[in-house]
Amino acid sequence: MDEHLIEFSEALRTVAKALRRAAEGKASAQAEAAEWKRRYELERTRNIQMERKVSGNNNCEMVQHWWIRSSLDNAMDMLRIMLPCLFFWEVGKEQNKRIAEARMAEQFSAEKNGDIDCERVKNSDNQSMLQNESNEYSETGCMKHGIWSHEVLRDRESDSNSNADRNKIMRKASFKLSWWCNGENGDQHKHDIVSFERGNITTAERSSKQISLKWESDPQTVLILTKPNSVSVRILCVQMVRWLRERKKLNVYVEPRVKVELVAESSNFSYVQTWKDDSEISHLHMKVDLVITLGGDGTVLWAASMFKGPVPPIVPFSLDSEHFKDCLDSVLRGPISITLRHRLLCRVVRDAAKNEYETEEPFLVLNEVTIDRGISSYLTNLECYCDNSFVTCVQGDGLILSTTSGSTAYSLAAGGSMVHPQVPGILFTPICPHSLSFRPLILPEHVTVRIMVPFNSRSPAWASFDGKDRKLLAAGDALLCSMAPWPVPTACQVDSTNDFLRSIHDGLHWNLRKTQSFDGPRDRDL
Numbered sequence: 001m002d003e004h005l006i007e008f009s010e011a012l013r014t015v016a017k018a019l020r021r022a023a024e025g026k027a028s029a030q031a032e033a034a035e036w037k038r039r040y041e042l043e044r045t046r047n048i049q050m051e052r053k054v055s056g057n058n059n060c061e062m063v064q065h066w067w068i069r070s071s072l073d074n075a076m077d078m079l080r081i082m083l084p085c086l087f088f089w090e091v092g093k094e095q096n097k098r099i100a101e102a103r104m105a106e107q108f109s110a111e112k113n114g115d116i117d118c119e120r121v122k123n124s125d126n127q128s129m130l131q132n133e134s135n136e137y138s139e140t141g142c143m144k145h146g147i148w149s150h151e152v153l154r155d156r157e158s159d160s161n162s163n164a165d166r167n168k169i170m171r172k173a174s175f176k177l178s179w180w181c182n183g184e185n186g187d188q189h190k191h192d193i194v195s196f197e198r199g200n201i202t203t204a205e206r207s208s209k210q211i212s213l214k215w216e217s218d219p220q221t222v223l224i225l226t227k228p229n230s231v232s233v234r235i236l237c238v239q240m241v242r243w244l245r246e247r248k249k250l251n252v253y254v255e256p257r258v259k260v261e262l263v264a265e266s267s268n269f270s271y272v273q274t275w276k277d278d279s280e281i282s283h284l285h286m287k288v289d290l291v292i293t294l295g296g297d298g299t300v301l302w303a304a305s306m307f308k309g310p311v312p313p314i315v316p317f318s319l320d321s322e323h324f325k326d327c328l329d330s331v332l333r334g335p336i337s338i339t340l341r342h343r344l345l346c347r348v349v350r351d352a353a354k355n356e357y358e359t360e361e362p363f364l365v366l367n368e369v370t371i372d373r374g375i376s377s378y379l380t381n382l383e384c385y386c387d388n389s390f391v392t393c394v395q396g397d398g399l400i401l402s403t404t405s406g407s408t409a410y411s412l413a414a415g416g417s418m419v420h421p422q423v424p425g426i427l428f429t430p431i432c433p434h435s436l437s438f439r440p441l442i443l444p445e446h447v448t449v450r451i452m453v454p455f456n457s458r459s460p461a462w463a464s465f466d467g468k469d470r471k472l473l474a475a476g477d478a479l480l481c482s483m484a485p486w487p488v489p490t491a492c493q494v495d496s497t498n499d500f501l502r503s504i505h506d507g508l509h510w511n512l513r514k515t516q517s518f519d520g521p522r523d524r525d526l
């Protein structure tokens with residue numbers, strides 16, 4: 001009898017447990033369904049807001065970024081929500097399953113009668129991804145509706161609008177580069193060397209021949225960079241911005257400082273664009289077709305330093321540019337002769353680094369990187385290697401690793417040769433070496449030069465990049481330097497050679513000597 005009672009009470013306990021589990025399951029399914037509904041509403045509102053914001057900003061990247069992020073977020077959220085449901089169904093609680101299904105069906109049917117069009121998944125840009133995922137989840141009875149995809153939730157109108165926006169954003173003038181050479185019959189003809197759909201020069205195509213740039217579509221956006229604190233530059237900038245906007249209908253970008261100056265000049269300049277945050281500078285190459293510099297060589301260096309990857313063509317203007325309209329007219333029409341100025345990629349590898357790839361943020365220089373003794377009064381002691389071959393030990397004031405464009409700057413002052421900017425190479429020029437036989441070198445463009453501060457050095461060394469950004473190199477640290485893949489295309493006034501010779505004649509007064517007088521001794525008098 002007692003045994004029966006015990007059995008019976010065990011059975012009752014089991015039933016009570018089962019009932020409690022069922023009740024808990026039901027409550028949990030209801031909670032899940034409510035949570036799911038809340039998130040769904042939240043996502044939908046966020047989607048609509050983002051849609052408006054994105055079309056307002058005309059920002060294609062944002063759309064892509066946001067779309068990927070929110071799709072991922074969405075997928076994660078939905079997984080988080082669906083997993084307990086799946087588990088729940090899996091353990092076979094029929095009643096709760098029905099509740100959960102009924103809740104979901106309620107949400108979907110409401111949407112289906114509204115503006116969701118699942119067919120659009122197939123037509124969207126992300127067709128295969130969406131289709132795969134919807135197939136994968138179709139058994140759950142909810143994923144086939146694509147509820148997790150913002151793309152699916154767009155209505156037709158906003159879809160077509162955002163496509164138009166996207167096209168508008170993506171429009172950056174494309175161009176073709178070609179080099180001139182003499183054909184068999186002596187005529188000059190062109191060879192295409194590089195062509196990029198969106199106008200980004202991503203390869204350092206080397207040619208000592210003249211390179212010509214031909215626009216394949218009209219340039220639309222110009223960035224003007226100016227030397228600070230110069231009245232004449234400011235006047236020229238005002239005239240140029242006005243002309244580019246009013247006559248040429250171009251979008252004009254300037255630095256924030258210049259925008260403030262322009263708006264102070266006249267509130268009409270409010271159309272001029274700029275950036276708020278320095279991080280936006282990294283996207284400039286995707287928006288800008290042409291960079292105009294108003295200043296000297298330092299302003300061109302400044303312009304180049306703003307582009308850590310591909311650089312749009314740069315048109316340098318000195319201050320006596322009365323004829324800027326004619327000049328810009330012909331640049332905008334094209335074709336123009338350009339000089340591809342190669343840059344050096346410089347990386348500091350600290351002694352503590354595990355390998356050569358563990359470097360600090362690299363620097364790109366258009367002129368040179370200088371390793372000198374800084375404020376120390378001791379000789380620098382630098383071990384130099386070219387690829388893996390030992391070159392020499394520099395004991396003196398320091399060493400300059402220069403591009404050929406930079407050969408007419410500091411390297412020249414230190415006794416280096418002047419080199420035509422289209423000759424590929426790296427100049428290795430010592431600064432005041434304490435040795436009678438240390439002549440400068442020119443190394444081939446493809447090598448990696450490594451400069452090390454040895455442990456027996458009496459003092460650390462300092463590296464500076466185009467005369468800026470000083471970095472301390474302690475014993476054991478190294479500087480690695482190689483040709484960068486992104487050259488700086490600068491527009492020529494005539495062509496590379498003519499411009500180079502003119503700059504060394506006019507700028508440096510190269511071999512300027514008083515012409516010898518006619519009267520005096522001659523060969524026939526001897």
Ligand SMILES: NC(=O)c1ccc[n+]([C@@H]2O[C@H](COP(=O)([O-])OP(=O)(O)OC[C@H]3O[C@@H](n4cnc5c(N)ncnc54)[C@H](O)[C@@H]3O)[C@@H](O)[C@H]2O)c1
Nearest residue numbers: 296297298299301367368405406408409410411413466467
């Ligand atoms: N002893 C020297 O000659 C010496 C010393 C330090 C720096 N520099 C040069 O100055 C450059 C930085 O220029 P900045 O304008 O910022 O400084 P900055 O204002 O001190 O001007 C330096 C001078 O160098 C000239 N210059 C710069 N690049 C040139 C080039 N590629 N060819 C001919 N002349 C050039 C400029 O026109 C300017 O007159 C450095 O990259 C370095 O080459 C030269």
Ligand SMILES: Nc1ncnc2c1ncn2[C@@H]1O[C@H](COP(=O)(O)OP(=O)(O)OP(=O)(O)O)[C@@H](O)[C@H]1O
Nearest residue numbers: 225226227228255294295296297298299300301302
């Ligand atoms: N947009 C800019 N913002 C900040 N600094 C700049 C800018 N443009 C130029 N500079 C700096 O101003 C300094 C002088 O510039 P630049 O060399 O163009 O003028 P310059 O010395 O009068 O001309 P030149 O090179 O013909 O002697 C340089 O050190 C350069 O780095």
